[in-house]
Amino acid sequence: MTHRDPAAPGLARLTALIADETRAACLLALLDGRAWTAGELARTCSVAASTLSEHLGKLVAGGLLAEERQGRHRYVRLADERVAHLVEDLAAQVAPDAVERPRTLRQSGAGAATARARTCYDHFAGRLGITLTAALTDRGLLRQDTGFALTDAGLLWFDRAGIALDRRGRRPLARACLDRTERRPHLAGAAGAALCGHALAAGWCVRIGSGRAVKVTDAGERALSALLGIEPAALR
Known part of the structure; x- marks a missing residue:
């Protein structure tokens, strides 16, 4: 039985x-x-x-x-964050050819902006999220070989960049979140939230309209180039 x-x-x-x-x-x-x-x-x-x-x-x-x-x-x-990850993970399972195509130029432009850079609850997603994740990994600040984890150098980088990490809660410092448009994982968790919150507060990024899309500002391009060696063209 x-x-x-x-x-x-x-x-x-x-x-x-x-x-x-x-x-x-x-x-x-x-x-x-x-x-x-x-x-x-x-x-x-x-x-x-x-x-x-x-x-x-x-x-x-x-x-x-x-x-x-x-x-x-x-x-x-x-x-809470768990609900956000559940929704994003489920949405990422939808096949690209099953998504309704934009019907107007305005819809097409909005879709392109969202795919380029957006927030995913409290961290960055789209090409911006993937670019930041790759830069952190390439510089030895983030490991992806056994799941996402900040290295000692990564923890020091956040401190030196003036980006406050919340290390008191149960939330993991680094967590992989499957990107719905890029089909690769981007950085979530406390580190992803801290980086996103700091970038918005410092004016490195600004929201576009009332949706999730964001845009990297000139100040953001300079800051991310200095801190992570990201070429400005990769952020546009």
Whole structure:
């Protein structure tokens, strides 16, 4: 006699939550790491506010989203980093030829900008994320041979660059996250978050519009060239 795995009911509930196009669109939009209002998500997902409210209730109840209220505004965000990695990893499994092609020049431009450089929850993804990961690895600051791990030189590099690493929590310092567009792993974990947060705060990168796309500034090109030897052309 076989016994069903006790994790089966929970897994079924989780996959059922994600197995809806509107809820999936919400989760993907929230990968930018920010809190969104219900109205903003409704417009992004092209559904009525009343319809979206029902979906958000299910995602909050299921533990995938966290909810905050400020006055009459309701904000939602991804519950934590684990949810972000789950969504990104699942999205990375979608075959490129199964993704809907852009219908307008505006959509095509937005897609190109997102593929070039974007945030993946709280770290960089796209070609920018891959370029940073490769530069850290090539300079002996990051190891990828047995999973992602910062070397002693890497820890020293973060200190000397003035990028504060959170070493107190349970979160790993370095974690591989499969890049959905590049199909290679980029740096996540506390180190990825610290680098991304510092780059945005220092003006090395700026967000483009209301989505996940970012752009490396002239100051960012100079800083990343000095710190990691990255050619400016690789960041454009």
